[in-house]
Structure formats: C-alpha cells, structure tokens
Amino acid sequence: MDVSKPDNFKVSLDVIEKTMTGAGPSNYHPRIRQAMSLPVLGHLHTETLKIMDDLKEGIKYLFQTRNSLTFCVSGPGHAALECALTNLIEENDVILIVCSGIWGTRAGNIAKRLNANVKMLYKHVGEQVSLKETRECFRMYKPKIFFMVHGESSTGMIQNNIEDYGNLCREFDCLFIVDCVITLGCTPLFVDKWKIDIAYTGTQKVLNAPPGISPITFSQRAYDKIVMRKSLVKSYNYDAILLGEYWNCFPLRPRIYHHTICSSLLYGLREAIAIFIENGGLEASWEKHGKVTRKFHSILEKNGLQLFIENAENRCPSVTSIKVPDNIDTHKIISYAMNKYKVEIGNGVGMTLGKIFRIGLMGVNCKDELAERVANILIEAIRAIENEKVVSKI
Amino acid sequence: MDVSKPDNFKVSLDVIEKTMTGAGPSNYHPRIRQAMSLPVLGHLHTETLKIMDDLKEGIKYLFQTRNSLTFCVSGPGHAALECALTNLIEENDVILIVCSGIWGTRAGNIAKRLNANVKMLYKHVGEQVSLKETRECFRMYKPKIFFMVHGESSTGMIQNNIEDYGNLCREFDCLFIVDCVITLGCTPLFVDKWKIDIAYTGTQKVLNAPPGISPITFSQRAYDKIVMRKSLVKSYNYDAILLGEYWNCFPLRPRIYHHTICSSLLYGLREAIAIFIENGGLEASWEKHGKVTRKFHSILEKNGLQLFIENAENRCPSVTSIKVPDNIDTHKIISYAMNKYKVEIGNGVGMTLGKIFRIGLMGVNCKDELAERVANILIEAIRAIENEKVVSKI
Structure with missing residues (x-):
C-alpha cells in the first residue's frame, strides 16, 4: 500500500459531556441523544418522508408561517444562509446588507461570489440600524434584496422592529431575508405577519438539536422571484425548488430524489421540536x-x-x-x-x-x-x- | 398565535431497524449508533479538532493519497460533488463528463449552473467508456476538467482502468475528478498513483457511517488551479481553501472558524473508520x-x-x-x-x-x-x- 493505516484510530473515541453555554451548539437533551442512536433509514423510505412532513409542520409553527416552501437544508446554518442568497441573487442584482457583526459580513461575502451589486449598511459592532437610515439607503440604491440579522450572535444584539423593515421592503418591492439563527424560539418572531420573505435558523441553539440540518422558509414573493430567474441557480444542493420537490412542498408535483438526507439528523430535530412543544x-x-x-x-x-x-x-x-x-x-x-x-x-x-x-x-x-x-x-x-x-x- | 402547535408531534418518534441492502445508506454498526448518541461538542473545541485531524489521516489512507488538502464537506455526497466542481470551474471552462448513469447527468447539471462549457460523452446506460473514444474527445474539446464516475450506483457498473485516464489527463493538462461514492473501500482505488486530482466519496455506503459528512481530497494541481482562479468560488460553504483552513490542511496558516460542524457526524465517521481499520x-x-x-x-x-x-x-x-x-x-x-x-x-x-x-x-x-x-x-x-x-x- 502507498499509504499505510494510521495509528490515530487505535485510541478509542472518548467524548466527555460539557456544559455547552457558549454561543452554540447548546447541549442535547437526553432524548435527542437517544434519537440520534436510532437505526438509519433511507432518504425515500416512507418513515423518513413522514418525519420530514412532521418537521415541515413543526418548522412552520416555529417560524409562524404558512409558507408551503418550508424545509431544511442539509448543512449547517451557513448552508441555509447560502441557500437564501443563491436562490434570490442574479448577476448585478442590488442587495442591501445591514452589517454590525459577522453575519452581515458573511452575507456580503456570499453575495459577492454570486456577482451581486452589494451595498453594505455598516453599523458599529453591536449598534442597531434605524429605519430612517435604512429608508435612505433604499432610496439611494433601490435594492431588490434586503438582508438583516434578527439576533447577531457575535455581539448578542437583537434588532427590534423587524416588522417595520418588512413594510419598507414591500414599499420598495424588495425581498426581505432575515437571519434568525439565534432568535428562533427565544423571542417573538412572526415570519408572515412581519412580511419576511426568507427566514432561516440553526438547530443547535434554542432547539438543542444537532447542527447540520437547517430550517428555512420562502414566501410566495420569494418563490415568484426564483421561478422568474433568467439564469440557473448556481447550486444544485441549495436549489430551493428542487429541495421543495424533495420535501413535498408542492402538493401537485411528484416527490423527487434530490440527495441522501441524514435520517439521524432528522430524528434529532424531530425530537427537539417535540420537546419544545411539550414544554409549552x-x-x-x-x-x-x-x-x-x-x-x-x-x-x-x-x-x-x-x-x-x-x-x-x-x-x-x-x-x-x-x-x-x-x-x-x-x-x-x-x-x-x-x-x-x-x-x-x-x-x-x-x-x-x-x-x-x-x-x-x-x-x-x-x-x-x-x-x-x-x-x-x-x-x-x-x-x-x-x-x-x-x-x-x- | 397565527399558526398553532401542530399535532404531529404528539406521536412519538419510532424507528424500526431494517436490513439496509439497497444502494445505500447501509446499516450502522452498533458502535456507530453508540457514537452518534455521545454528547455534542463545539466546532472549535480541542477534542473536535483532534477528531478532525484523525479523520484526515483516515481519509488519506482510504483514498491512498498524501494530499494535504483532504477534508470532509458538511453535507451529503452531492455536496462533495458540488464542492469539486464549484472550486474548479470558471465561466466557459470546458469540462468533459462521461455519462452512463445519473451521476454524469448530475455533474453536467451542476457544471451548467456554473456556466461551464459542458461536453457530455454519453454512453448507453451501464456501458463503459473506452480510452480511445475519450482520447478523441480530448483532442476535439481540449477540456480543462474531466469528470468520471468510478462506480455508477444507478447501474452497478465499475469503470476499469481509471489509471489510464489519469495519464490522459496529464497529457492534455486537464484536471481529473473521480466520483468514488460507492467504490471507496470495496475495490482498489489509488488516488495518487492513478493521478486523480479530486476524489470524493459518501460515508453511508461501504463505511456504514451516517450520511451528511463527505470526504474529499484535492491534489496539488487542483489546489494550484483554485488559487489561480480569476473569479471567486461561487460558494462560501464549498470553498475548498476556506474548508482547508478550517480542517488545518495548511500547517503554516492559522485554523479558522468556517461553519458549525456537526460533532455527532464526526463521531459516527470516526468510529466507522476505526472499525474499518480494525477489520483489516x-x-x-x-x-x-x-x-x-x-x-x-x-x-x-x-x-x-x-x-x-x-x-x-x-x-x-x-x-x-x-x-x-x-x-x-x-x-x-x-x-x-x-x-x-x-x-x-x-x-x-x-x-x-x-x-x-x-x-x-x-x-x-x-x-x-x-x-x-x-x-x-x-x-x-x-x-x-x-x-x-x-x-x-x-
């Protein structure tokens, strides 16, 4: 053999339990650990599809939305962010991004890769943006997409009055993306009422579920923009329409094979949402x-x-x-x-x-x-x- | 509340064990189920980074490579495929894709999204390509990238003489991507000796590990093409250089935070490789x-x-x-x-x-x-x- 067996694996895997009180992941509930140890299922097995259907209903409840295009991306919260941007952005689209921590920076990084016309609304770290200055930027740049972080994990700040920005976006015929990774479940969030077009979250924060499977929801307006695209979505894995077809979000279309979903992560998330609901x-x-x-x-x-x-x-x-x-x-x-x-x-x-x-x-x-x-x-x-x-x- | 609690979660999660003898995922070993139930760790915790280092050595052994740019993509096998293509392809790059099943079609789909100049070498389903006809295509199209599937899961066919195609690629200064999702571990594969520039695999086949974390390796030639790109890689999540920095593939550069990796999937894969090595x-x-x-x-x-x-x-x-x-x-x-x-x-x-x-x-x-x-x-x-x-x- 050209490369011999590594010795690293002679030492057994040994993981101690820590109190996970950083910015996430948070600790698994014992029932989630139990769920993670269940046998694997196939990506198109009836039981797997039933769990996915359950999860959709759970996620709609958590986001307070009736959006039919609601599912999970098979990847970390970053993948949900990229899914949001990569589906909406076409070359030269103006996107306005509020940045007062790392998530705005990250969104800007991804938008640049997609050749968007990126306008950053920088604030001091930890400082809120105001509706007035945002409106000025809307007037100046006429963005097609507006990105805002609900809770900025790098600073611990929450952006209040998301609803006002939803109304502003409607006024300017702009789509509204909100990062809810650290806010979902800990503070009010109403995707439909607040006129948010795409919201996504991580599972490893308030839900205590394993990371690697990230809920996201798209409004009808977001869907319309995607189906009217002139260019293909730059990613197959993050293609919201294909993912929606796999997750059975379009009742009149057949369910397709899109990728091999990890059933264990589905179990973990399902158990997490069940616990969340049981607890009130x-x-x-x-x-x-x-x-x-x-x-x-x-x-x-x-x-x-x-x-x-x-x-x-x-x-x-x-x-x-x-x-x-x-x-x-x-x-x-x-x-x-x-x-x-x-x-x-x-x-x-x-x-x-x-x-x-x-x-x-x-x-x-x-x-x-x-x-x-x-x-x-x-x-x-x-x-x-x-x-x-x-x-x-x- | 606008959307009330769904009733779906009143029924407990119940997963029965099946004999997983389809085309994958295959059954978890009991030790893998045990590993999956271990407590969560953070994405930058010392223990997590040690597991990632172990995995890199394990993956290099499995691929028979000394490539330092070897890591896992946080996503299914499809994510590794997209990672390979999205890092190599720049607009109008000619890519030649052998297609005799679904994986060539899928690679073509992704390459088109990236505005590559896609040339398909179609074969009947289940039929091997020959070196002669491939060489003719190389002469005609002068591809910069060549994509081939080692084992086609949709037909059960294995492509022999991969090594010959590695030599052909060198002759034409072309980069060589090989899909090894169903072949890794069941049949000889020598990434370095066979002059493969990118190889990737799935974890849920021969390794019996959970899907959702997919090994991939890049040669120095592939690395050189990536760092010489004129345009940004279209994806942040699949950016091989950033992933390499997170996985500590460049000893002289600091380790960065790239995304929240799922520690449970790392445990599962580590245990899977440990079992694989113990079994000879x-x-x-x-x-x-x-x-x-x-x-x-x-x-x-x-x-x-x-x-x-x-x-x-x-x-x-x-x-x-x-x-x-x-x-x-x-x-x-x-x-x-x-x-x-x-x-x-x-x-x-x-x-x-x-x-x-x-x-x-x-x-x-x-x-x-x-x-x-x-x-x-x-x-x-x-x-x-x-x-x-x-x-x-x-």
Whole structure:
C-alpha cells in the first residue's frame, strides 16, 4: 500500500459531556441523544418522508408561517444562509446588507461570489440600524434584496422592529431575508405577519438539536422571484425548488430524489421540536428565555460586570455578551472555566474577539440554576486570573 | 398565535431497524449508533479538532493519497460533488463528463449552473467508456476538467482502468475528478498513483457511517488551479481553501472558524473508520466485497436471474444490479421484501427505474449469510408476485 493505516484510530473515541453555554451548539437533551442512536433509514423510505412532513409542520409553527416552501437544508446554518442568497441573487442584482457583526459580513461575502451589486449598511459592532437610515439607503440604491440579522450572535444584539423593515421592503418591492439563527424560539418572531420573505435558523441553539440540518422558509414573493430567474441557480444542493420537490412542498408535483438526507439528523430535530412543544411551545419559551436571561444579567451587573449591549431592549435573550474587564486575557478565563468545571464560556468572534465573553443559555440550558452557576464561574475565573496577575507582579 | 402547535408531534418518534441492502445508506454498526448518541461538542473545541485531524489521516489512507488538502464537506455526497466542481470551474471552462448513469447527468447539471462549457460523452446506460473514444474527445474539446464516475450506483457498473485516464489527463493538462461514492473501500482505488486530482466519496455506503459528512481530497494541481482562479468560488460553504483552513490542511496558516460542524457526524465517521481499520483495512475489505458479491451473483444466476452488467469485470462489488424479469412490477417486489422481512431491495433510478433491482452488500452488510438471505428473499418475492398474477388471470 502507498499509504499505510494510521495509528490515530487505535485510541478509542472518548467524548466527555460539557456544559455547552457558549454561543452554540447548546447541549442535547437526553432524548435527542437517544434519537440520534436510532437505526438509519433511507432518504425515500416512507418513515423518513413522514418525519420530514412532521418537521415541515413543526418548522412552520416555529417560524409562524404558512409558507408551503418550508424545509431544511442539509448543512449547517451557513448552508441555509447560502441557500437564501443563491436562490434570490442574479448577476448585478442590488442587495442591501445591514452589517454590525459577522453575519452581515458573511452575507456580503456570499453575495459577492454570486456577482451581486452589494451595498453594505455598516453599523458599529453591536449598534442597531434605524429605519430612517435604512429608508435612505433604499432610496439611494433601490435594492431588490434586503438582508438583516434578527439576533447577531457575535455581539448578542437583537434588532427590534423587524416588522417595520418588512413594510419598507414591500414599499420598495424588495425581498426581505432575515437571519434568525439565534432568535428562533427565544423571542417573538412572526415570519408572515412581519412580511419576511426568507427566514432561516440553526438547530443547535434554542432547539438543542444537532447542527447540520437547517430550517428555512420562502414566501410566495420569494418563490415568484426564483421561478422568474433568467439564469440557473448556481447550486444544485441549495436549489430551493428542487429541495421543495424533495420535501413535498408542492402538493401537485411528484416527490423527487434530490440527495441522501441524514435520517439521524432528522430524528434529532424531530425530537427537539417535540420537546419544545411539550414544554409549552413558543410563548412558554419566549417567557423563559426572557426571565432567565434578565436574572443572569442582573447577577453579572451586581458583580460589577458590564454588558456589551447597553440598552436592555436590544439584548438578545439567547446569547449574552459581556465586556471583558481591562487587561484580562479571554483565553485564560475560558480555559479556567473549561478545565475546572467543563463549562463553556464563549470568546468574541470577528471584531469582538478578545473584547467580549459570549454566554448562551438556550433551550434546556435556559434555567435559573445554570444562569447562576455560569455567572458565578465567570466571576470566579476573572478574580482568579486577576489574582494570578497580582501575584506574578509581586 | 397565527399558526398553532401542530399535532404531529404528539406521536412519538419510532424507528424500526431494517436490513439496509439497497444502494445505500447501509446499516450502522452498533458502535456507530453508540457514537452518534455521545454528547455534542463545539466546532472549535480541542477534542473536535483532534477528531478532525484523525479523520484526515483516515481519509488519506482510504483514498491512498498524501494530499494535504483532504477534508470532509458538511453535507451529503452531492455536496462533495458540488464542492469539486464549484472550486474548479470558471465561466466557459470546458469540462468533459462521461455519462452512463445519473451521476454524469448530475455533474453536467451542476457544471451548467456554473456556466461551464459542458461536453457530455454519453454512453448507453451501464456501458463503459473506452480510452480511445475519450482520447478523441480530448483532442476535439481540449477540456480543462474531466469528470468520471468510478462506480455508477444507478447501474452497478465499475469503470476499469481509471489509471489510464489519469495519464490522459496529464497529457492534455486537464484536471481529473473521480466520483468514488460507492467504490471507496470495496475495490482498489489509488488516488495518487492513478493521478486523480479530486476524489470524493459518501460515508453511508461501504463505511456504514451516517450520511451528511463527505470526504474529499484535492491534489496539488487542483489546489494550484483554485488559487489561480480569476473569479471567486461561487460558494462560501464549498470553498475548498476556506474548508482547508478550517480542517488545518495548511500547517503554516492559522485554523479558522468556517461553519458549525456537526460533532455527532464526526463521531459516527470516526468510529466507522476505526472499525474499518480494525477489520483489516483496505485489502481485507476489497477481498471480502469481491468474494461475497461473486457468491451473491452466482446464487442469483443459478436461480435464473440475469445481472444487468454482463461482463463480470465491470460489476461493482458494492452495488449489484439485476434485470427485472418481464412483466414484473418492481414496486411489488420491493414492498414484498420490506413488508415481510424488513429487507430493502432497491429500485433502479433515472433511466434504470423499473428495469433493475439494486442490491448493496456494503461494509457490515457484506457477508455470506446476508448475501444468501437477500438473494432468497428476492427470488421468493419474484415467485410470489408471478404466482399472484397467474392466480389473478385464472
């Protein structure tokens, strides 16, 4: 043989359980782990198709939409983002992207690859955009597509008044894409009422499901734009019409084979949505996330820590961002919490790297005891690292 | 609420174990099911990165390559195919695609989306291409990229002498992509020795791992073409350079965050490769698949069934295609086997739909007893359906 067997596999796979309180993935519920261990099914088996049908109904409920073109992309949240953009964008289409963290940047990156005419509406990291300045950009650029992040996981900010932007888009005959990766399930979101044309989310945040299968929904207006395209969608895997045919979104068309879906990921997501509904569904989850996060914030502030998003109304109830005290190395804090307690504290990402901690209390991890525990561990870690520095100075 | 909670989730998830002897996915080994139930890890956790490093070594061994740009795409086998094409193709690039089943058609579909100048070398379904006619096409079209399927799952045919085509590609300064989805692990494949520039595979065939994470490898020549591109790769998710940076394929560059990988799928694949190596690795697996499949074929032929691929040398040792006897409805046979025995017999797909049965004996499913059992069930089912027709005629 040209290449011999690697030795790496002589050591058995060994995975310890951590408390996943970074910006995601969050912990699996034990029932989700159980679901993931079920036997594999084929991508066109009756049972698989039934699970997909169930999932569609679950996702429509979570998004609060009646869109028939609602399904999952077989890939991470990034794949859903790319699916949204790649289906809508044709060469030279003007897309306006609000950017106050990494997700706007990422959307811009993808739109450029697709030869869109990309207009970025940059805000300071963690700062909300206003309707007024957005309207000015609409007047100036006449975008065909508008992209906005509901909750920015890199800063912990939530964009309020999404509904106003939906109305603005209708006024300018523009399609409205909203990234709901960290907001779905933790805070009100009404895709139809808010006139959102494409919304997508990740499964590994509030839903506690495995990543790798990402819900997305398309309005009739988005569908119309796609079927009226002059050019082919640049991707087969992300082609929304083909995916819709596989997911049986068009009752009058036959179901097609599109790709080999991972049945295990379907099981995980189905179990996650079942648990979510059993626990009271959207209203109960919104209330829980709001309450626990406010308590979490108050413990942090009582202990002298500062939240990165100053206005309480602009704080996302799933991911909290905390300013790093002066002269503190985030890596040391993160290692301290992980090594001593197996508790994840997230670092910033992109522009916020080293400047904030990010802590997610999502789904099964959203509870008072854990909020207290993580807050205490963060405070302990900061004190320990500060003391270490004092000692080393002496 | 605009959309109320769906009732679908009141019924618990219930998945029965089937004998997965269609064209894939194949059954998980119990250890893989165990691995899938392990706790989730983050996409940049030390343990996750170690598993990814292990996987790279495992994949290099399986592909028999030393390519440093070797990783997995987070998506099904189709995603790996799209990753191969989307990184190599620039507008108007001539790509020559051999097509004698659905995979050539699929590659052509994707290449057209990317505005390649697509030249198809069509063969009858199940017929091999010859080096001579390929060379003529090379002379005529001067392709920059050549695409060939090693084992065509829609027909059960294996393309012999891949090495000759590697040499041809070098002669014409053309890049060579080979689809190894159903061949990896069941029959000799030497990516480096055979001068293949991109090879990719699926995990749900011979490896018995979950689908959704697909190994791919790029040669230095493929890498050079990608970095010399004049236009951006049309996809962020499939951008091989960014994926290589996440998978730490470039030792001198820092590891980046690219997307949230599904740790559960990594566990499943790692366990699958560990089992594959423990069972003797490539040579043992090649021998087993050859032997069991020959036995399977001989039982079928003894019972009057005809194999679809006439020349024994052109039969793929993982997926067997069997001609459907005259006037037999494949759906009835497939339902009979599934309902009575929970054993999967695959239908044809694309041009072969209703014309062949496809049976896969892959990895843990590749054993004499199962070969006998599935052959007997197929024969029983055909007789039962034939008798049913006789009775209904009377």
